[in-house]
Amino acid sequence: MDKAVTLQLLSDAKRAHMNWVQRAQLLIDGLPIDKDAIPLSCSDCEFGQWLYREGEKITALGNIPYIGDIEKVHFDLHDHYMKIFRIYFADDNRSFLSKLLNSKKKISDQGKEMAKEYFSMLQATSEELLTLIGKLERRLRAIPESTFNVCENTIEAGM
Numbered sequence: 001m002d003k004a005v006t007l008q009l010l011s012d013a014k015r016a017h018m019n020w021v022q023r024a025q026l027l028i029d030g031l032p033i034d035k036d037a038i039p040l041s042c043s044d045c046e047f048g049q050w051l052y053r054e055g056e057k058i059t060a061l062g063n064i065p066y067i068g069d070i071e072k073v074h075f076d077l078h079d080h081y082m083k084i085f086r087i088y089f090a091d092d093n094r095s096f097l098s099k100l101l102n103s104k105k106k107i108s109d110q111g112k113e114m115a116k117e118y119f120s121m122l123q124a125t126s127e128e129l130l131t132l133i134g135k136l137e138r139r140l141r142a143i144p145e146s147t148f149n150v151c152e153n154t155i156e157a158g159m
Contacts, residue, residue, distance in 0.1 A: 077125045077126060087115045
């Protein structure tokens with residue numbers, strides 16, 4: 001486990017998270033977004049993949065309290081998005097031809113307002129997640145490189 005690589009992977013995951021939120025914003029703004037462009041599951045998005053792969057390795061460094069908090073907030077984030085997803089993509093009563101031609105579901109004004117409210121919650125949760133990621137980055141920068149090397153040897157010996 002290399003410190004520089006670990007920090008770079010965390011930075012990449014953070015960027016992927018921000019892109020995910022931006023795609024949700026585009027959906028709210030009325031731009032056509034494929035429903036698969038914004039993964040629903042915590043483990044399917046790029047940040048979640050980082051969390052369940054690299055985040056687990058970081059816990060092996062010891063005394064890193066943020067991973068559990070990050071996981072919880074990340075789950076909450078996807079929960080907020082699920083509510084938006086249901087408004088925009090939940091199966092509706094469109095005709096077979098309409099679905100076949102992939103015509104966009106009509107969203108009521110009330111639905112759009114609810115989606116905006118859910119997105120506000122999503123944004124607040126995203127800010128909380130970014131704050132935790134910042135704390136994790138600072139903690140990782142403070143850890144000596146030698147700790148990463150010892151951790152890497154421990155992980156390799158356990159495999």
